[in-house]
Amino acid sequence: MSIRVMLVDDQVLLRTGFRMVLAAQPDMEVVAEAGDGLEALEAVRSAEVDVVLMDVRMPKLDGVEATRRICEQEGSPRVLILTTFDLDEYAFSALKAGASGFMLKDVPPGELLTAIRAVHSGDAVVAPSTTRRLLNRFAPMLPGTAGGGIGGRSGAAGRPELERLTEREREVMMLVAQGLSNGEIAGRLVLSEATVKTHVGRILTKLELRDRVQVVVMAYETGLVRAGGPPR
Template sequence: MSTPIRILLVDDQHLIRLGFRLVLEAEPDLEVVGEASDGVEAVREAARLTPDIVLMDVRMPHLDGIAATERIVAAHPSARILILTTFDLDEYAFAALRAGASGFLLKDAQGSELVAAVRAVHRGDAALAPRVTRRLVELVSGLPTEPAAPDALATLTDREHEVFLAIARGQTNAEIAESLFLSESTVKTHVGRVLQKLAARDRVHAVILAHRWRLAGPDAAS
């Protein structure tokens, strides 16, 4: 049996944490290893427990979830943060993703959606609520473009470049594998190499780079 995905729950409401725990611990591959009730405690517990995934509330006392996300990602780059909030306002979604979050879901998501998001983020995919994804692409597309990084892009093989563009379109590893006729394990290897060569923190960061470099979207460079 594979090692369970270790999760830290962060929310200032005890009943919310309890509900998340009940949903997650019903799955044999998920394990809740700790809880925190504010951002300061979240940073401390993340350092102590080194979880695979942090489920992070946004609005909390002492230190909000966005600031806590930024601190955790800076100290523990391998940690993956999944933001959970009752608000789908643009500034929260975009600020969380810029801070280093790998996913963003609303608290009214179904239990199955939460479990799927945790697994997606753990395997290296991004997890975003559909309406947040659409708005994120709009926001990123509206950012000022930047000159492409020729040295970094030049290091990508033709296949890695295809994978990079697929990531920019928001495709999962499974979708990339199907479209490029590759195995998911091969795609995962390519994704890792792309992120490393472009110095991208994660898939969300890669999407932002692709749009800023005009490699994706309606104004994509040829």
Template sequence: MIRTLLVDDELLVRSGLRMILEAAPDIEVVGEGGDGDEAVRLAGELTPDVVLLDIRMPGTDGITAAAMLAGLPEPPRVVLLTTFDLDEYVHGALRAGAVGFLLKDTPPRDLIAAVRTVHEGNAMLAPRVTKRMLERFASPAPADSATRRAQARRRLSQLSERERSVLVAVAQGRSNAQIGRELGMREATVKAHVSRILAKVGLANRVQAAILAHDAGWA
């Protein structure tokens, strides 16, 4: 079972999320909270696999809480939820270590799929958020593009050829299972490669790695 914690300051929203998620046979909602401080406290007590976390909450907001959750001894996979898709929220979420960013109007089936995806170790961004981010990377100013590409390639120069191949596939949105099939590796081996890539380059998650690969012009 995928142990999931729901955190939103609106009880009605939490109730709706619980109803959707508990309709899935492999997801269990183990707790609910109303703000970022509760998210951190409950995550420490309940050790959920996945936390669905609202961004805009009174007191400690979702992005601050995501960064705090990343520092726990057993950090959960954090998916941030919002009614907005403003760029500063997406960038703040990724910097805080979140592995998912979804809009609250995400269809129920897609919400369940997102929880499963991040639990498997993959990242999940709302489709229209992903489209905007890729457009942003595809058309920077020429000077900015050249500088960013050089910086990204310097950071990635320490990767082996195999790690580079894995990173390119990650940046193209492939899951671990898909990468394994394409590169002739076991899924566990792909996971190990991804972990080494993140450690070598000093990144928190696959989304950040994908962005860096895009910066380098690898994908």
């Protein structure tokens, strides 16, 4: 079955370029397009979509709020944020809203296709080290982070769900947030990579998170890892 993709961007030329790349793939098809967040919400309701390529800065309704509303729906498609990164300070908020990752708009076609396939299969498409770099840059701008949100004690104290984790799972969670891959975590903890993958899966289940990106977000929010600093 083809991966059904929706393109959401207010730049028609950019959507055209992405559509041409995706149309050349035997396992992908563009089933809907939208020029702003409101159009995206309508399109999701009327079309069967697996993956949404979502711009952030758009008129009427921005990509962050559109992502949040889409991800709140049962059986929602997965959202991949397309951002300029250096200019876009809302990318982190989009990850919090439920997006499965982000990529630069000038990403090479091959990387974009790989990312779409990864998102469709349930993985996060952002390398953990890249995610950490984004968090370190934008975390201080988030509401509620001053005086003990990200990197503070009150964040962890306000998240009793962390008590569901075993000591090993908490350790794995901190290493995920530091930018280590499953293989690197396995080497650090002297475990098999399959065991690490199992731990990550249990963390997702216990904390009711969508993917690895959301693990990183929660680790920063609760103070397990401090933005710009070492783990607690």
